[in-house]
Amino acid sequence: xxxxxxxxxxxxxxxxxxxxxxxxxxxxxxxxxxxxxxxxxxxxxxxxxxxxxxxxxxxxxxxxxxxxxxxxxxxxxxxxxxxxxxxxxxxxxxxxxxxxxxxxxxxxxxxxxxxxxxxxxxxxxxxxxxxxxxxxxxxxxxxxxxxxxxxxxxxxxxxxxxxxxxxxxxxxxxxxxxxxxxxxxxxxxxxxxxxxxxxxxxxxxxxxxxxxxxxxxxxxxxxxxxxxxxxxxxxxxxxxxxxxxxxxxxxxxxxxxxxxxxxxxxxxxxxxxxxxxxxxxxxxxxxxxxxxxxxxxxxxxxxxxxxxxxxxxxxxxxxxxxxxxxxxxxxxxxxxxxxxxxxxxxxxxxxxxxxxxxxxxxxxxxxxxxxxxxxxxxxxxxxxxxxxxxxxxxxxxxxxxxxxxxxxxxxxxxxxxxxxxxxxxxxxxxxxxxxxxxxxxxxxxxxxxxxxxxxxxxxxxxxxxxxxxxxxxxxxxxxxxxxxxxxxxxxxxxxxxxxxxxxxxxxxxxxxxxxxxxxxxxxxxxxxxxxxxxxxxxxxxxxxxxxxxxxxxxxxxxxxxxxxxxxxxxxxxxxxxxxxxxxxxxxxxxxxxxxxxxxxxxxxxxxxxxxxxxxxxxxxxxxxxxxxxxxxxxxxxxxxxxxxxxxxxxxxxxxxxxxxxxxxxxxxxxxxxxxxxxxxxxxxxxxxxxxxxxxxxxxxxxxxxxxxxxxxxxxxxxxxxxxxxxxxxxxxxxxxxxxxxxxxxxxxxxxxxxxxxxxxxxx
Amino acid sequence: xxxxxxxxxxxxxxxxxxxxxxxxxxxxxxxxxxxxxxxxxxxxxxxxxxxxxxxxxxxxxxxxxxxxxxxxxxxxxxxxxxxxxxxxxxxxxxxxxxxxxxxxxxxxxxxxxxxxxxxxxxxxxxxxxxxxxxxxxxxxxxxxxxxxxxxxxxx
Numbered sequence: 001x002x003x004x005x006x007x008x009x010x011x012x013x014x015x016x017x018x019x020x021x022x023x024x025x026x027x028x029x030x031x032x033x034x035x036x037x038x039x040x041x042x043x044x045x046x047x048x049x050x051x052x053x054x055x056x057x058x059x060x061x062x063x064x065x066x067x068x069x070x071x072x073x074x075x076x077x078x079x080x081x082x083x084x085x086x087x088x089x090x091x092x093x094x095x096x097x098x099x100x101x102x103x104x105x106x107x108x109x110x111x112x113x114x115x116x117x118x119x120x121x122x123x124x125x126x127x128x129x130x131x132x133x134x135x136x137x138x139x140x141x142x143x144x145x146x147x148x149x150x151x152x153x154x155x156x157x158x159x160x161x162x163x164x165x166x167x168x169x170x171x172x173x174x175x176x177x178x179x180x181x182x183x184x185x186x187x188x189x190x191x192x193x194x195x196x197x198x199x200x201x202x203x204x205x206x207x208x209x210x211x212x213x214x215x216x217x218x219x220x221x222x223x224x225x226x227x228x229x230x231x232x233x234x235x236x237x238x239x240x241x242x243x244x245x246x247x248x249x250x251x252x253x254x255x256x257x258x259x260x261x262x263x264x265x266x267x268x269x270x271x272x273x274x275x276x277x278x279x280x281x282x283x284x285x286x287x288x289x290x291x292x293x294x295x296x297x298x299x300x301x302x303x304x305x306x307x308x309x310x311x312x313x314x315x316x317x318x319x320x321x322x323x324x325x326x327x328x329x330x331x332x333x334x335x336x337x338x339x340x341x342x343x344x345x346x347x348x349x350x351x352x353x354x355x356x357x358x359x360x361x362x363x364x365x366x367x368x369x370x371x372x373x374x375x376x377x378x379x380x381x382x383x384x385x386x387x388x389x390x391x392x393x394x395x396x397x398x399x400x401x402x403x404x405x406x407x408x409x410x411x412x413x414x415x416x417x418x419x420x421x422x423x424x425x426x427x428x429x430x431x432x433x434x435x436x437x438x439x440x441x442x443x444x445x446x447x448x449x450x451x452x453x454x455x456x457x458x459x460x461x462x463x464x465x466x467x468x469x470x471x472x473x474x475x476x477x478x479x480x481x482x483x484x485x486x487x488x489x490x491x492x493x494x495x496x497x498x499x500x501x502x503x504x505x506x507x508x509x510x511x512x513x514x515x516x517x518x519x520x521x522x523x524x525x526x527x528x529x530x531x532x533x534x535x536x537x538x539x540x541x542x543x544x545x546x547x548x549x550x551x552x553x554x555x556x557x558x559x560x561x562x563x564x565x566x567x568x569x570x571x572x573x574x575x576x577x578x579x580x581x582x583x584x585x586x587x588x589x590x591x592x593x594x595x596x597x598x599x600x601x602x603x604x605x606x607x608x609x610x611x612x613x614x615x616x617x618x619x620x621x622x623x624x625x626x627x628x629x630x631x632x633x634x635x636x637x638x639x640x641x642x643x644x645x646x647x648x649x650x651x652x653x654x655x656x657x658x659x660x661x662x663x664x665x666x667x668x669x670x671x672x673x674x675x676x677x678x679x680x681x682x683x684x685x686x687x688x689x690x691x692x693x694x695x696x697x698x699x700x701x702x703x704x705x706x707x708x709x710x711x712x713x714x715x716x717x718x719x720x721x722x723x724x725x726x727x728x729x730x731x732x733x734x735x736x737x738x739x740x741x742x743x744x745x746x747x748x749x750x751x752x753x754x755x756x757x758x759x760x761x762x763x
Numbered sequence: 764x765x766x767x768x769x770x771x772x773x774x775x776x777x778x779x780x781x782x783x784x785x786x787x788x789x790x791x792x793x794x795x796x797x798x799x800x801x802x803x804x805x806x807x808x809x810x811x812x813x814x815x816x817x818x819x820x821x822x823x824x825x826x827x828x829x830x831x832x833x834x835x836x837x838x839x840x841x842x843x844x845x846x847x848x849x850x851x852x853x854x855x856x857x858x859x860x861x862x863x864x865x866x867x868x869x870x871x872x873x874x875x876x877x878x879x880x881x882x883x884x885x886x887x888x889x890x891x892x893x894x895x896x897x898x899x900x901x902x903x904x905x906x907x908x909x910x911x912x913x914x915x916x917x918x
Binding site for chain 1: 792797798799801802803804805806808809811817838839840842843846847851854856857858860861862863864865866867870888889890892893895896897898899900901902903904905906
């Protein structure tokens, strides 16, 4: 479905069909569990399941006596450093002395088949001695709470100080303060975590796996095996969803497989059961957010005081960067002159928490966007008017005092969402009191710093390698990962326009760390921006060298040569791109090039002031609900999702990102509740952890605003996460509009609604 | 304890030795080499392992291979021997999958529906795929793909 008519410049902006579509819909796409290698063994993990315990002994004698079992690998078998912490070095791959949460694995059992490995894993006995545990981050901050790590539970603190909040609250006519709570959310990618480690003849190892961040995996495997990075090659297999859940967790599973393969000198495959995945993969951080907002009578915000406590679980994993993002963005997308934010990362004996679309922001957004609605109501103002009044725009300053100079589409997202949703009429509607179904409409707005910002500078460069063959076909190696979002397709479009070569001639590969330099993680909505710019850089180099040949051939000055739609030249003097490639080959001209893009410098000082991120994406969602007051069931009827994306690269994949995000918001708001009891997860599967199904789909309208970013590829900014951010609180605000029930905790299950109504709350 | 069973998989006869405890999913993937039914949860919750057994969609992780003895099995490989069929092409046009892990199961669940009801309503489609989880798309493009395809047939 090439939509060529409304194309401005070629492939970019067209509805190019996914380049991986055929393979995926016919079953030919091979995920890690679909691969096999000669002599390959299968592995399973031993999880004692303790929340906090001393590990006295791992007795593998029964398991080793079973037919088909090759090895039981423990900490003693780790040849390098037994460490997989991605930011802090606090996380052993296989603990040898102390278990800190129920997802800690103490051994990897390797056997002929998966069934034998699992059976043998159940036969490994871990002798443990329980020690006191702590399961709540706020309690873990109190003196005397059990210590998860010896240095104490509060391992991280960020602050933002802008203006003077005493003066700000003094100037306010109204102050609203509330404490909000959110809980674990499971990524629930359909493909569980999996890895294959293959020892190579030269002494190194090759890792195949489902992942977002191959360079993290490379580092982790090199660390545990004690190998140079050059001896660890990581190949990303077709990846069945990530959403942040395959940012750091793959390092652990790949390192487990690698240690086992290294010991046995045979390929080892390790695929998590869904229950293993629930226990061991990172989750969205549970957060307790206390929010105090002051405003004058006309709705102008004067001060915000915010306290964020994030439950990191047993190891810090990505918490330092998640809490940075939460702290930097905690006010929401508003200019507030006086801000005082404290954000803490706290250890508990619970599941580790890390990246999940939005990366710490959806939790604080639930707080700030609920409070904004409360302030609006108290002042008798419309929630969208209040957002427009205080919302970020060019020339305004963020909480970190960053002056916004370009590409701020927030006001337009609010205006377009208001118009398209029919906000004003629906907001004014009041159903009959006798109707048990109450209808409501609510809004949520967000901003999101694209890429890693001030706490990820060393990781914030990305590469690409572009190879033009003599027939004009092009193969591109990249450092960013396709996990389902459509990256390979969008990069094909960018490469096509950057090189003037037809999309059909371009093939972009999944990541192989032996080809492209460390390009950082595929997270933070950065991959299209970073890898796209790297591809443009490579294409510019190729246009320069190939352009010289074209200039000679055509007798046209190099400055006049253009590369467009498969032709190279100027005016009526041109040759086909493929012909030029053949000519370059015949003249021994190099037609391969490396591209690189590094993000501009960002800053965040100890008072949380600075240009925290180079650029921000913006979004507003309007949600319409029907609440059945007899059952408490909330039906999400319609969502209007307006996003400022800088530039639309592919409308189809863009709509797909937003629609999927809208339903993840619905899950966070209404259904997804991970219930734990001590170290036990009582909902470790999809019949008890409830995901939205096709029966829960609302009508979704997507709106895109193009406020171009001067450094973005063709003006584009990140879109990966913003669709999963404003929706949950928009639903909560709609439920309030429908019922008068202000929920301070997510998810808002039917049970929660019914109980609140039974308590006589609401209207 | 091994037993030899006969399966007709996408029109080809296979005689395979199975253990009584082997699931149809394990046998298809491990012994026959059909990889499109995916291992998503191994307990019938996600629908990624859906296949058609004598035309009826089943979760192959919940069916023992010996129960399928003498029966016919269709996977997406069987729908697309000459490239994607029209339903699969509709999925491609509508971006009805992203990571693709759920796609084989969803395609088969819809195939079963269309065999019974060539012109389904949106609610029919929702119900038919309600046991197939998808975390990427939000389901809407799947429903659109099916309705678009079947409405074309009506014209």
